[in-house]
Amino acid sequence: MSQQDLYSIPIDDFFKSAFSVDCVIFGYDGKSLDVLLIKRGTEPFKDFWALPGDLVYPAEDLDVSANRVLHDLTSLDDIPVTQVHTFGKVNRHPLGRVITIAYTAIVEKSHLNPHPASWAEATEWHPVGDVPKLAFDHEEILGNALLHLKNLAKAEPLWANVLPKKFTLTQLQEFYEILFEKKFDKGNFRKKTRDMHFLQKLSELQKNVNHRPSALYEFDEQVYLEQKNVQDLLFDL
């Protein structure tokens, strides 16, 4: 049986199912990495914390759906969301067959919307290392997404979404240290940054710090995209 038989099978058997997106929204504020959870107001799993998610609208692309959920909880649009994995165990949802496509994004923590969406009784940031028991299979989804985020961070400048426009190399280093829960050597880290031509050093310096002021840097997206294209063309994967 394949897709061409879509309308030749007993419709009741196949259409008692639905699909949703769940969003693992990581928040960073320079000090810790948190994840945005909502408190459920209805059964099943009433009063449990859960990942924000929603059914996908009939005429809505999956990533658009994820961005809608993200927009409802934060004030943010056009944040790049990344698909993580699809979870489809038969009994993962007690009310029926619901598979869910997990998406992830990382945002600056302060951008939480002060007027959360109607479907969330409460929204709250939780440190990724200290998450309460979650509804459904959301703990598995969260773990999966965190792994995914770490892998993404090795290949892409994820920090561009969460650092201030002008930032110091120490702030950049701290992003990686907090994400990977690991200290890096200052000198070696800075050596690496010298090859990153998309890090544009400004003439401006830090002010009012009681130590030697740091140089400020900006992310140069043009330069990044160009060199990324070159890498993709070389393609020595």
Add this chain to the structure above:
Amino acid sequence: MSQQDLYSIPIDDFFKSAFSVDCVIFGYDGKSLDVLLIKRGTEPFKDFWALPGDLVYPAEDLDVSANRVLHDLTSLDDIPVTQVHTFGKVNRHPLGRVITIAYTAIVEKSHLNPHPASWAEATEWHPVGDVPKLAFDHEEILGNALLHLKNLAKAEPLWANVLPKKFTLTQLQEFYEILFEKKFDKGNFRKKTRDMHFLQKLSELQKNVNHRPSALYEFDEQVYLEQKNVQDLLFDL
């Protein structure tokens, strides 16, 4: 709106959708990397080549579904399938909203089932570098799966599924050369294999070759799983 409202929304709006799995089954025979395609016998995309796929049964896990498709086309069971990505563009299926979860696997090419499943008018191996125009968004899915396969091969002994039980280091090298479309230096390749303690060197040698006979090796799964556990525990991602 979130999952808890599943049964409080107009059912007609959300249940005009379905989900399927599509399988990107790669075949290897020591000479080339191919992908298994089926020829569609019905509209839409009648007479087009396509990836084998099927709707997911109501009480069937996603990976079980993928394994069922794989079993129907090859004679193989218990082949590890890996989820690649979920494709859900609104108009990807001309007859309705169908999202599809793509799975991939790599098998020894000769294991193609001589009695293909009823839903496939024809099945055929196609070299990954020379694939015909495909139905739906299957070209995108295939490209995605191939990338995924290459990444998997960097982290896992995928070749264990496709090489003969006893194989030479040259056969192992050729697997990587064909997959990555790239030649490797013999000496350097063999140096790397020395750290792979799950490669068990046998006392047996090749026979009836008109050159120095090669040593034969076996994949030692026990050793591999143990060292993989250690790596996962170190976890310095």
Add this chain to the structure above:
DNA sequence: TCAAAAGTGTTATAGGTACACCCATGT
């Protein structure tokens, strides 16, 4: 002058690349 963090340089080691050379077998 001191604390604190910025910023640079040096060294040792590990890992990768290129390449040369010898070995065992069938014809």
Add this chain to the structure above:
DNA sequence: ACATGGGTGTACCTATAACACTTTTGA
């Protein structure tokens, strides 16, 4: 003897890790 691929060793280069040291600011 020779063609063919198996198998090993070396020298070079680059990436990384550990660590020491200097610099600039506010208090």
